[in-house]
Amino acid sequence: MSGRRANAGGQIDRTRTIRFAFDGKPMTGHAGDTLASALLAGGVSVVGRSFKYHRPRGIFSAGVDEPSALVTVVNGAVREPNVPATAIEILDGLVVESQNRFPSLGFDIGAVNGLFGGLFSAGFYYKTFMGPVVGPLKGTRFWMLCEWFIRRAAGLGRAGHAPDDARYERMNAFCDVLVVGSGPAGLMAARAAAASGKQVMLAEQDPLPGGSARWSGETIDGVPAAEWAERVAGELAAMENVRILPRTTVWGYYDGNVLAALERVSDHRPAEKGEPRHRHWVIRAVRVVLSTGAFERPLVFPGNDRPGVMLAGAAQRYAGAFGVLPGEKIAVFANNDTAYRAAAALHRAGARIAAIVDVRREVSAAALDLARKTGAEHLPGHAVVATSGGNALKDISVQRFDAATGALSGETRRIDADCLAVSGGWSPAIHLASQAGGAPRWDDRLQAFLPPEPLQPWLGAGAFTGAFTTQEALVEGLAAGAAACGQKPSRRKPPQVETDDLDVAPAPVLEIGAKGKAFVDLQHDVTAEDVRLAHREGFVSVEHLKRYTTLGMATDQGKTSNVPGLAIMAQAAGKAVPEVGTTRFRPPFSPVSLGSLAAERHGDLRPERLTPMHDWHAEHGARMLAAGLWFRPQIYGLPGETVEQAYVREAAAVRDSVGIVDVSTLGKIAVQGPDAGEFLDRVYTNMFSTLPVGKARYGLMLREDGLAFDDGTTWRLGEHEFLMTTTTANAGKVMQHLEYLLDIVWPVLRVHLTSVTDQWAGAALAGPKARAVLAACVTGTAVDNETLPFMGIVRGEIDGAPVTICRLSFSGEMAFEVYCGAGHGLQVWEALMDAGRPFGMVPYGLEALGTLRIEKGHVTGSEIDGRTTARDLHLDWMLSKKKPFVGSAMIDREGLTAPERLQLVGVVALDNRAFSNGAHLVDAQQDPADPHGSIGHVTANCFSPALGRYVGLALVKGGKARHGSRAWLSDPLRKRFGPVEIVSHHMFDPEGSRMHG
Incomplete structure (x- = not known):
């Protein structure tokens, strides 16, 4: 490939020179160039290396379907890998690196893999690395020896570790009509919908409107298509009910007509102060018009991956949009007429068309006319059977070909060419419609999958529906825009297009069966033979084929390889393509930055849900802890105290006198x-x-x-x-x-x-002096045992604030919960603290609260873990036999009443050392390096000041029957192994005399 800038043409600003670097080499381009077009203009032929064989790869396409030209964008220490060069708009100071090569792009040691292609065929991971090792390491799986090397080789680009300082935003939007794509069909649909007064959003992934019509050379209503598109877009932008989002890719279609989109706000220029790099949109639309166009398919033939081979539509775009000729002598290889238009455009831009090779024996008169105008040798009924050259294409080999039988005949001849533009037909970009639900429909004439029947309120227009001419697209767009607004199609005459009458229907030929590697998926080096091998080995489902061969699992998600791969599989199976089917189209349509998905939601994402007393806690030394959606005090630490020392002191104060805890979060x-x-x-x-x-x-x-x-x-x-x-x-x-x-x-x-x-703030008083504290500050009610018995409720006031008091206990002590309106929470809390000061009352946090409940054997979420029953927790006394209740029909199932079920017990560490939640209990002392025979696990633990021991709660097989027995604690990850005694979960005051006294 010897690409160069054409002397004229293109839609770039030739007066502005942009400087950037590729693999450390300074290069230049013009404003409006993509990285791919600038590299082509600079004569760069090899841009990357393929994944498996490290074969040299050039630029293959011109859009998001690029499978080969992936680069890493370097911004200081921040690295963003696997970005298609075709999707990067160059800007001054841009630094990019090629990927998947060592030591350099020109000389890559990894290319030696190509010599072992037989070993690296489809499924080589499964067949090679899972086998056993023989010799001294017999018994070891081969994978264990290879894993380190495989993981080092896996992937393409290398991500960085530096934090990304760019800003990202997220937006929510509603519209009556969302139009996806601003080609002629999309523009007409948006104009029709906007004229009816509807709120319209128009999303376009490219910087400028018009789609492929911009560089087609066509005229619409007597003006060049690019000029017409900009004029219509300008009219829409001036309307108050229209929002246009350029550089915005709609990447996901979800239930309820919710669509996700990524807007690239400042990738193409330095960001202004406070401006985001990307903006993520969630759009809720009443109706959607999909005019997403189509992707050109390659032809599969030996040598089709050589740098210099590219899609014909891409070559046309480089010439028409960027004024770049991808080669000096260009050959064209096609099975449909659209490649002839590309050849004519390249010829007008100054390239020499060496030959037009067509697998069809007969072509349309319009195509023949274009071929004559290019002056190229026209070879109908022929096929390209090989290419040659090192890191750039030098020539192609052609031979007679019968499209009906796939047979090659006659002598092979060579044609000099430094670029080969190929076209195997077009596949509508039906990804969003498929995400919205429904199975794609196969069209035999177009040899392509068309959109499914709508299961959500969307309409289609243009090449998305298989209407590949601009005139058809204009008509469909006008009708779709009106239908999206519930109106009949306008009688207004659509714009008229001056164009050639070309036949877009391709000959059903997607592989030329000559000798040599013919690639289907260029990024992952999946060949036609890999697809046939997968079928021979029993992988008959397209989903299995995809995973076994990695076909379509590359960053382009099979946009170019999907249909050729399915056609080859169908041929191997003796079926039609629709019988084989297609894999599911899943979001995202194209890669989405993780920063945009997180947007402002970075750092500590826990919601700061605070109780009315939060500031008081913080001012009095509380260490806060996230509990559910709330922040709650963990401890109120004194200077120099550890967490354990603090909670032991707080829990002991509750047992000895009185404590207060914030329970507003219940x-x-x-x-x-x-x-x-x-x-x-x-x-x-x-x-x-x-x-x-x-x-x-x-x-x-x-x-x-x-x-x-x-x-x-x-x-x-x-x-x-x-x-x-x-x-x-x-x-x-x-x-x-x-x-x-x-x-x-x-x-x-x-x-x-x-x-x-x-609405309610709450404080719980607990301890032997709790009633005295309450009596000292409550007015309007008595709190003696007769007035306020256990589980009784009274109403009164504290410091003039209305309160509701219930006598209940979670700690095993006499306790009262005091509730008041949230607005009075701090006032009541401080009044209770003042009343408790003469009694030595202390505030206590979650750690002490947990200690008190463990001593008493109360259960929480650690024990109510979604696997336990009321009987497991010794709460079967609460199962009423007088009424049905939710779950009552299932509580006596055999599996829920088995005697060996895990049941709640208490455990006491006999070596009086701390242990952790999740530690297992085993029946007898065992080798700490090989613990086994688990009988249960620890759910909660603490140092109990009341018992003077490290204790905990656990769920143990046949728990109640094990009371008084010993077991061994096994926690090898924390290197903790020691004896424990299994006891009743009621380890403190089992009679309940303290809370009832």
Whole structure:
């Protein structure tokens, strides 16, 4: 290949020179160039190396379908690999590197892989590296020896480790009509929709409107197509109800007509202050018009991967859009008429057309006329059977070919050429429509898959539907725009196109069966023989073919290789292409930057959901910890204290005197209505309809499969009014569960649910002095045992703020939960702290709270882990036998009542050393390097100040029967191995005298 800049033509700004570097070599281009066009203009023939054989690769296409010319963009220490050179707009200071080569692009040691092509055929990983090793290492899998080398060789580009300082944004938008693609069809659709007054968005992945018509040489309404497209786009941009998004790729189509798009805001120029690099759009549209065009397919023949071989449409684009000739002597190889237009365009731009080779014996009169104008040798009924040259094409070999039988005949002759433009027909870009649902439809005339029948409200126009002429595209676009607005097609005459009457239907020939490697997937080095080998080895599904050969798994996602590969497989199977089918088109349509997906959501992404007392906690030494969606105090550390020392001190203070903890984060749901009691009876395992007003009850919920879901207390505040509390982490899940039951399962129940978690602030007082503290600050009610018994509720005031108080305990001590409006939370908290100061009251955090509950044997999410039942947790006393409830039909299944199920127990470390959650328990002492025979695992642990030992809770097989026995703790990852005693989970005050006293 000896590309050069044409003396004239193209749509670049030749007055502006852009300087960039490729593999350290300074190069220049013009404003409007892509990296690919600038490299071609600079005579660069080899741009990268293929994945498997490290064969030299040149520029093959001109858009997002580029399989070969992948580069790494270097911005200081930030590296972005695997970017198609065809998708990079050059700018001053751009630095790019080639990939997958060592030590250099021109001389790559990895090319030696090509000498072992027989070993590296389809499935070589599975057949080679999984086999056993013989000799001294017998018994070792070969993969274990090769893994390090394989992983070093895997991949193409090399990503960097430096943080990306660029800004990214995300946007949400709504429109009546979203038009994807601004070719003639898209422009007409947008204009028709906008004229009806609808809100219209027009997304175009290229910098300028017009699609392939821009460089086609056609005229529309008497003016060049590029000029016409810019005029229409200007009219649309001036309309208030139209938003045009250039450099924007719509990459995903989801349910509900939600589409995802990536806007490249400043990749092509230095970003202004505060401007993002990329902007990610989520667009919700009433109607969508898809005018995404089509991709040209290659022909499969020996030597088709040599640098200098490219798609005919790409060669035409380089000449028409960028004023670049991809070669001095260009040969054309095709099975359809569109390549003749490319040959004529290249001839007009100054290239010599050496030959036009066509597999068809007869071509249209329009194609013959174009061939005559180029002065090229015309060879119908011939095929290219080989190419030659090192890192650049030098000549091609042609031979007579019968398209009907695939037979070659006659002598081979050579034709000098430094560029070969190939065209094997066109495949509509149906990716978005397929993502929206439905199976593509095969069109035998076009030898291509067409869009499926719409399952969502979208319409198609232009080459996307198989209408490959500009005149057809204009007509379809006008009709689609009107239909998207619910209107009849306009009677207005569409713009008229002056063009050649070419036949776009290709001859059904996608492989020339001559000797030599004929590549289907250029990036992954998948050959036609690899496809046939996969079929012979039983991989008859297209999905299996894809994974076994890696066909279509490259960065271009099979945009050029999909149909040729399927056709070869169909031929091997003796089937038609539609019988073989096609793989699924999944998002993204083209690569999307991870930065744009995260956008502003970087760093610590946890929501800062804070209680009303948060600032007080922070001012008084609290170390905050994320709990569910909330930040809660972990400890209130004194200077020099460790976490363990702090929580032991706090927990001991609660046991000895009194402590206070912020419980505002507990889920709180108001359950109201005449059927509220009946509803709670069905939701909980125990009775609530009989609960007196002014009393609370502990409740357990099960899932429908009989496993434990959540626990908490529910307070009866009135005849038809309850306040349900849930665990902090499960508040949202419980609300969803209850709403589902009311909306779907029991819609006749007269119940209303309201999440009031944020409306209530809560503080819990616990300890022997808790009642005294409360009595010192509450007015309007007594808090003695008669007025406020266990699980009783009273209302009063603290410091003038209304409060609701319930006597319940999570710590095993006498305890009270005090709730008030969130706006009074800090006021009430500080009043309680003042009242508790004479009693030595301390605030305590989650660590101490956990310690108190472990000593007492209360369960939380660590034990209610989605695998345990009420019986496993010794809560079967709560399973009512008088009523059905959610999960009651499943609780007696054999698997849920087996005696060897894991059950809740307490464990005490006999060596009095700390241990960790997740550590396993084994029956007897074993080799620490080989622990086995697990009987359960630790769910919670702490140092208990009340017991003076390291203790924990665990789930153990046949747990209750093991009380008093010994086991061994096995935690090899943390190198912890030691003896424990299995005891009752009620390790402290099992009679409950302290909380009932």
